[in-house]
Amino acid sequence: MLEGIEVSKKFGGLKALTNLNFSVEKGQIVGLIGPNGSGKTTLFNVITGFYPADSGKVLFKGKEITRCKPYEIAKLGIARTFQIVRPLLGLNVLDNVTTAVLYGRDNIGTMAKGRGRALELLEFVGLDKKKNAQAINLVSAERKKLELARALAIRPEFLLLDETFSGLNEAEVQDAIKLIFRIRDELGITIFLIEHVMKAVMETCDRIIVIQYGIKLAEGTPEEVSRNQNVIEAYLGKRRTC
Numbered sequence: 001m002l003e004g005i006e007v008s009k010k011f012g013g014l015k016a017l018t019n020l021n022f023s024v025e026k027g028q029i030v031g032l033i034g035p036n037g038s039g040k041t042t043l044f045n046v047i048t049g050f051y052p053a054d055s056g057k058v059l060f061k062g063k064e065i066t067r068c069k070p071y072e073i074a075k076l077g078i079a080r081t082f083q084i085v086r087p088l089l090g091l092n093v094l095d096n097v098t099t100a101v102l103y104g105r106d107n108i109g110t111m112a113k114g115r116g117r118a119l120e121l122l123e124f125v126g127l128d129k130k131k132n133a134q135a136i137n138l139v140s141a142e143r144k145k146l147e148l149a150r151a152l153a154i155r156p157e158f159l160l161l162d163e164t165f166s167g168l169n170e171a172e173v174q175d176a177i178k179l180i181f182r183i184r185d186e187l188g189i190t191i192f193l194i195e196h197v198m199k200a201v202m203e204t205c206d207r208i209i210v211i212q213y214g215i216k217l218a219e220g221t222p223e224e225v226s227r228n229q230n231v232i233e234a235y236l237g238k239r240r241t242c
Helices: 040-047 070-076 093-102 111-125 140-152 170-187 198-204 222-227 229-236
Strands: 002-011 014-024 029-033 055-060 078-080 158-162 190-194 207-212 215-220
Touching (some): 002 040, 014 215, 040 158, 070 078, 111 140, 140 158, 140 170
Parallel strands (some): 029 207
Antiparallel strands (some): 207 215
């Protein structure tokens, strides 16, 4: 469904991504992991058009989107969340999601229909009881749910999640894991996620891609990746012999 071919991106002399190949099949939940600064969010920014790739191609359902603008990519059916959530702080929760619905792929033209759809999404993510709360007053876990609802509001086929589990306690992580599976299983949305909470990665992902310094280090099932010596060394460092 999504494919990257020899994708490279640099900032001045810094190579953020180097000849990176990746793919995500329809219906999968694929994880993207790696140490801090390894290029994970840069890759998401390239996929969604925030940064242009210096070379290589990104294809969505066989169509090249490498040079498309972010709004064009969203209209094709790719949505994303951000590592630092970005609600419209001057609006309440319902209007945050309604705004996303009105600019989404369903061409809903009236405020009443937009609010109706927004309420459905808030109920789906478990935030309906906070619909009249100001976004600025939400706690971290609630802001994460609002970010998800806004991404779902454009009716995507493919969803990129950037550290959805960060900052959550154990109970909130379990709740978020269940929600990820519901997005895939009930809404039919394919998911590509960046995450440092390894419990969430291991429990949700069908396949994991590991990158370091913008280069693919490993790829495989959670079990295969967890046993990969290169991955262990990337996170923990090489074992000292003296």
